Amino acid sequence: xxxxxxxxxxxxxxxxxxxxxxxxxxxxxxxxxxxxxxxxxxxxxxxxxxxxxxxxxxxxxxxxxxxxxxxxxxxxxxxxxxxxxxxxxxxxxxxxxxxxxxxxxxxxxxxx
Amino acid sequence: xxxxxxxxxxxxxxxxxxxxxxxxxxxxxxxxxxxxxxxxxxxxxxxxxxxxxxxxxxxxxxxxxxxxxxxxxxxxxxxxxxxxxxxxxxxxxxxxxxxxxxxxxxxxxxx
Numbered sequence: 001x002x003x004x005x006x007x008x009x010x011x012x013x014x015x016x017x018x019x020x021x022x023x024x025x026x027x028x029x030x031x032x033x034x035x036x037x038x039x040x041x042x043x044x045x046x047x048x049x050x051x052x053x054x055x056x057x058x059x060x061x062x063x064x065x066x067x068x069x070x071x072x073x074x075x076x077x078x079x080x081x082x083x084x085x086x087x088x089x090x091x092x093x094x095x096x097x098x099x100x101x102x103x104x105x106x107x108x109x110x111x112x
Numbered sequence: 113x114x115x116x117x118x119x120x121x122x123x124x125x126x127x128x129x130x131x132x133x134x135x136x137x138x139x140x141x142x143x144x145x146x147x148x149x150x151x152x153x154x155x156x157x158x159x160x161x162x163x164x165x166x167x168x169x170x171x172x173x174x175x176x177x178x179x180x181x182x183x184x185x186x187x188x189x190x191x192x193x194x195x196x197x198x199x200x201x202x203x204x205x206x207x208x209x210x211x212x213x214x215x216x217x218x219x220x221x222x223x
Contacts, residue, residue: 033210033211035213040215041215042200042213042214042215042216043156043200043213044213045210045211045212048209048210050209056209058210090155090156097204097209097210097211098143098144098204098209098211099144100146100158100161101158101202101211102158103155103156103157104155105154105155106154106155
């Protein structure tokens with residue numbers, strides 16, 4: 001089954017404790033992306049990757065890091081999480097930046 | 113101007129009626145346009161893609177694109193309670209490197 005898998009689905013943690021949200025896709029897609037979704041603000045892109053070792057900033061990259069060492073994986077790293085990063089996060093993949101994106105089930109992150 | 117705007121507030125429609133959603137975008141060279149449906153607490157799900165001016169129909173859904181006026185719309189015919197969700201408009205930006213999303217429109221279908 002074609003899918004984008006994110007882990008964990010839910011996480012409650014404290015300020016400053018580094019965390020990683022993993023994302024993996026099995027569709028051999030070149031393009032992967034991370035979004036956060038907040039009430040009243042909609043979906044905002046954090047980072048995207050056009051291919052292995054090619055990443056670029058989206059709309060709200062501050063406080064986040066990503067890496068794309070393998071085509072299937074695109075982890076999101078919060079080096080020093082803060083409460084304003086409490087949000088619902090989605091990973092997505094597609095064949096290209098202008099193509100329909102397939103979303104993972106989401107990760108609800110709470111930073112206390 | 114925001115990249116993608118969906119200005120309408122929550123839309124309540126009776127079951128069986130037509131729901132109409134509108135979206136405007138800022139980038140004149142955008143070529144790809146999508147409508148996603150998102151149920152509460154779930155991930156966005158693609159329901160329509162449109163790339164050329166005019167109408168595209170898929171079941172009870174019709175997407176309409178007007179590049180000259182920079183708007184794209186979605187019609188839901190014979191609305192069902194299962195159509196109650198938030199609908200997100202997405203448009204490609206910056207030379208096809210990314211999609212920009214509108215904030216979404218909530219649709220409530222009243223039985």
